[in-house]
Amino acid sequence: MIERDALRDFYDDYYNILDDVRLDEWPALFTEACIYRVIPRENFEAGYTLSTMYAESRGMLVDRVMGLTRTQMYAPRYYRRFPGPLRIVSAGAEDVRTRHNLLMVQTLIDKQTEIVLSAVCHDVVVVDEGRLRLRERIVVFDSEMIPNSLIYPA
Amino acid sequence: MIERDALRDFYDDYYNILDDVRLDEWPALFTEACIYRVIPRENFEAGYTLSTMYAESRGMLVDRVMGLTRTQMYAPRYYRRFPGPLRIVSAGAEDVRTRHNLLMVQTLIDKQTEIVLSAVCHDVVVVDEGRLRLRERIVVFDSEMIPNSLIYPA
Amino acid sequence: MIERDALRDFYDDYYNILDDVRLDEWPALFTEACIYRVIPRENFEAGYTLSTMYAESRGMLVDRVMGLTRTQMYAPRYYRRFPGPLRIVSAGAEDVRTRHNLLMVQTLIDKQTEIVLSAVCHDVVVVDEGRLRLRERIVVFDSEMIPNSLIYPA
Numbered sequence: 001m002i003e004r005d006a007l008r009d010f011y012d013d014y015y016n017i018l019d020d021v022r023l024d025e026w027p028a029l030f031t032e033a034c035i036y037r038v039i040p041r042e043n044f045e046a047g048y049t050l051s052t053m054y055a056e057s058r059g060m061l062v063d064r065v066m067g068l069t070r071t072q073m074y075a076p077r078y079y080r081r082f083p084g085p086l087r088i089v090s091a092g093a094e095d096v097r098t099r100h101n102l103l104m105v106q107t108l109i110d111k112q113t114e115i116v117l118s119a120v121c122h123d124v125v126v127v128d129e130g131r132l133r134l135r136e137r138i139v140v141f142d143s144e145m146i147p148n149s150l151i152y153p154a
Numbered sequence: 155m156i157e158r159d160a161l162r163d164f165y166d167d168y169y170n171i172l173d174d175v176r177l178d179e180w181p182a183l184f185t186e187a188c189i190y191r192v193i194p195r196e197n198f199e200a201g202y203t204l205s206t207m208y209a210e211s212r213g214m215l216v217d218r219v220m221g222l223t224r225t226q227m228y229a230p231r232y233y234r235r236f237p238g239p240l241r242i243v244s245a246g247a248e249d250v251r252t253r254h255n256l257l258m259v260q261t262l263i264d265k266q267t268e269i270v271l272s273a274v275c276h277d278v279v280v281v282d283e284g285r286l287r288l289r290e291r292i293v294v295f296d297s298e299m300i301p302n303s304l305i306y307p308a
Numbered sequence: 309m310i311e312r313d314a315l316r317d318f319y320d321d322y323y324n325i326l327d328d329v330r331l332d333e334w335p336a337l338f339t340e341a342c343i344y345r346v347i348p349r350e351n352f353e354a355g356y357t358l359s360t361m362y363a364e365s366r367g368m369l370v371d372r373v374m375g376l377t378r379t380q381m382y383a384p385r386y387y388r389r390f391p392g393p394l395r396i397v398s399a400g401a402e403d404v405r406t407r408h409n410l411l412m413v414q415t416l417i418d419k420q421t422e423i424v425l426s427a428v429c430h431d432v433v434v435v436d437e438g439r440l441r442l443r444e445r446i447v448v449f450d451s452e453m454i455p456n457s458l459i460y461p462a
Contacts, residue, residue: 012395019409019428041232078349078450080426082392082411084236087166101173103236103259105411105426107450113423115267118234118259120173142232142261195386238390241320255327257390257413269421272388272413274327296386296415 002096010132015081018153023068026153027061031128035136036061038154044140078107079152095126104154117154118142156250161279164286169235172307177222180307181215185282189290190215192308198294232261233306249280258308271308272296310404315433318440323389326461331376334461335369339436343444344369346462352448386415387460403434412462425462426450
């Protein structure tokens with residue numbers, strides 16, 4: 001059984017790594033075969049799979065990170081992530097389904113901080129090689145528009 | 155005694171139900187006789203009771219929900235609620251007073267997510283028919299203006 | 309050892325005191341000799357110490373509060389603070405290093421609530437005179453601009 005304390009520590013790591021922009025450490029938080037999807041709520045609820053971001057292996061996440069770090073960004077900015085309370089939806093012997101809200105804010109130099117993502121995350125966390133990893137993460141965001149400014153992962 | 159874990163699960167349910175717009179399930183989270191009040195901080199601190207929303211029974215909450223679901227909304231929108239840490243103010247044998255901040259954001263189609271409510275919730279949670287329910291919930295929001303866009307409950 | 313539950317209660321108090329604008333109670337949450345610093349992320353990461361707010365004793369915090377409460381503010385406003393999950397970075401016998409994100413919102417009368425601070429807090433909490441106190445608190449905010457509107461402490 002995966003304990004709640006271990007989950008809390010896992011998500012602390014997950015969001016610290018992203019907030020600190022240590023993107024090269026991000027793919028290792030997923031299993032080798034995995035689902036990572038960022039999808040508008042409208043599509044998700046209608047059963048469509050058209051997603052803003054999609055990956056089905058750690059290798060695809062690595063590719064994404066390499067693309068990001070090689071690309072010149074249009075303007076320097078900081079992201080910060082505020083996860084809501086973690087809900088354990090169901091727990092098996094070796095995996096646990098969780099759900100939590102996610103507010104992500106963005107600060108551009110000399111600009112006021114603004115909300116760039118309001119979403120709910122449907123995750124599956126498993127034990128893999130002696131540590132916790134995401135086998136599935138679906139980030140469902142409250143908008144129909146593609147957030148162009150969402151350059152980095154959620 | 156009501157345990158902290160049970161409270162956490164109760165609030166997880168409460169906010170999930172509202173975020174998912176399962177409004178018909180919302181009144182059952184309150185006792186039959188109850189107080190539900192959404193009130194500006196200015197009024198609350200001055201001791202006035204003039205509220206933006208007010209109900210003193212589960213039946214009044216049911217009426218409110220029926221009014222909401224029958225009314226055509228002006229524009230489709232999503233709400234999402236981000237509760238702050240839960241503070242237990244005092245605990246009796248069968249009831250507990252809690253306090254927590256609440257940030258509520260709204261996303262209209264093709265619009266940027268915005269904050270629609272910054273508030274503190276003063277709640278009384280009790281055991282009723284073998285489950286936790288709110289006997290009192292006072293949502294004190296940081297504004298003098300009536301948030302017209304706050305159509306759904308907090 | 310400082311327990312996680314004691315830390316949680318300490319931070320509940322800390323943020324309640326600030327949200328309620330009980331500023332005269334704020335300096336007592338720090339040790340007599342202490343570091344309190346609010347600093348832009350750019351400066352912090354570059355190793356500069358130029359800060360928006362700086363104090364190195366409880367007395368300096370008291371001075372700051374007296375300055376605030378004597379000054380007429382330009383416009384009445386409410387602040388509310390939303391701390392993210394608390395991470396324990398390291399724990400000694402009598403002190404603990406913690407880290408958490410902080411979202412601070414501001415509401416002016418008849419205005420929409422806006423984000424005034426997106427930050428990460430690097431704290432050192434110690435046992436002092438039988439209670440928990442901050443020996444160090446560094447609030448690193450995601451902006452290069454000095455938030456003029458940040459009049460009250462974070």
